Amino acid sequence: MTRHLAAEAYNFAYLDEQTKRMIRRAILKGIAVPGYQVPFASREMPMPYGWGTGGVQVTAACLVPEDRLKVIDQGADDTTNAVSIRRFFQRTAGVAVTEATAEATVIQTRHRIPETPLTKGQILVYQVPIPEPLRFLEPRETETRKMHELEEYGLMHVKLYEDIARHGQIATSYAYPVKVEGRYVMDPSPIPKFDNPKLAGSPAIQLFGAGREQRIYALPPWTRAVSLDFDDHPFETSKAPHDCDLCGAKNSYLDEVITDDQGGRMFVCSDTDYCAGRRARGMKGRLWAPEPEGAA
């Protein structure tokens, strides 16, 4: 796709400066009104809608030549789409890249927040498929915008209540809505609810880009973001009740990997950088062994 993309034929980080300015304005507005979805004139990007065009545009608007970029998908640096987006910015912006969360200045992510706590000065850019937390309760954009304007979130609470009535608990496991600074209900993108507590009070800037839906929103540093719940049914996180089989971590989010057709499975950190870092420091999980010879 971008194989023949000659670096000099495109502006730094692909987008022209006018477009970046338009996106930066939307970002600034988003930061000024935390959790509010700012419409922006999303451009067609050379990767498809649904592949992270919103995140890519936000990243492109944020990048400066001195940045060090990390891209993850499902928490991993080596999934194909993360590789593809990282390469895109290497080619069009020539910025340094890293897999280490602590070393990155800008991190673009799909579906996870890194396990390593973020620090001041970092920017975390989320790829967002459906920015509207009320969308599956009300399909019309004209209606949902009005509901946000009037702070009318009763429908959402009814939905959560019905979950409890039916299942005894809130049956949302990812893209779990949060209320930002007591005002806007916000979709945190499809991160597992395990990650929700990391949204609040982060020293990093968190930016959310939805390309197809043409929306940008933001959580400035140190912002309150409360996962919706009820007093008698407080929000709780969830993860597989195991330790990482490679690094032994007890408190990281795990991927379940099917290892054979006899029901065998193992659990490994979804955050590959976190897991590799722990192993490099000598921590071992149940099944950790050096790579067998000849393994690809």
Add this chain to the structure above:
Amino acid sequence: MYVAVKGGERAIDNAHEWLAEERRGDPSVPELTIPQIREQMKLAVNRVMAEGSLYDPDLAALAIKQARGDLIEAVFLIRAYRTTLPRLASSRPVDTGAMAVDRRISATFKDLPGGQVLGPTFDYTHRLLDFALMAEGTTPNEKVPSPPVGQGSAESESHVPHVTDFLNRDGLIEEEALSETMPPDLTREPMELPANRALRLQALTRGDEGFVLSMAYSTQRGYGRTHAFVGELRTGKVAVEVDIPELGFTVEIGEIELTECETVNQFKGSKTEPPQFTRGYGLVMGQSERKAIAMSLVDRTLRWQELGEDFTGAPAQDEEFVLMHCDNIQATGFLEHIKLPHYVDFQAELELVRKLRAEAGAMQEAAE
């Protein structure tokens, strides 16, 4: 022993190489050239230009070649290229009345000033496979097509009047109010709803042909019926002119081929409007009649509010439904993205279902 999946980078490279090989196909078969595609796959080129919103037959042909004939993929290539182009100027509105028509028909009048000009159409062909085309190296009939009937060649007419103008003269069709307001540009501003008609038409003209066709078809079958007649359908070249403020006059910068369809719709009047014919409008780049007609039907259906008609709940009447779902690049991207990894969300769902099942099981046991 599980080895963490590495090598995404190499896999992508290999996939690209394989793709390039597949695109080329059997190397003993001569490679397609861009002029061949441009000249002999013209309707595909037209569709890619129309939905890609970029009038450039050579680039559209290149996109089709690169996309291995997948037209939506080709549209995508064009769109991605288009966004990088600077916006130098806005043209003056093109004058379709001054179109050099190749084809111009009216379904509402047997004959009319400017004549009925069939032009290159499939309409009256018998859809029988022509095996002569399988034999290569044959040239088509050298015979030059006879000049169009009617009042001489349409080419020689400097102005082919619009059918709706005749109806307008008698006050039988709604007046189209002239407006000098700059139409919104949905490639530069986010779509805002409710949309005005200019924005709706813009979205429809670059919308997916199949989607617009099905929406229009649904109105014909009664889901938002508008009783449309094709007042006129015309295809041909129009001049594109640009005002040069430094010079104080307009300059013609080129020609583009367009297809325009104006429907005339029965209308018995409403609380706010007297009985009269109403209009639906379609305008598409290239020869794209199906799309132009479909567009004009959907346009008319979407005007229910302005004409004081009832909302019957038909999908084609629903502006948000039509406009938010007609773009095939958005649609295909979001549809196909579900093949990207979703391990993390799925894992969260797994845990939830396990927990719910465990609780349901425990409750059942307690009940027994």
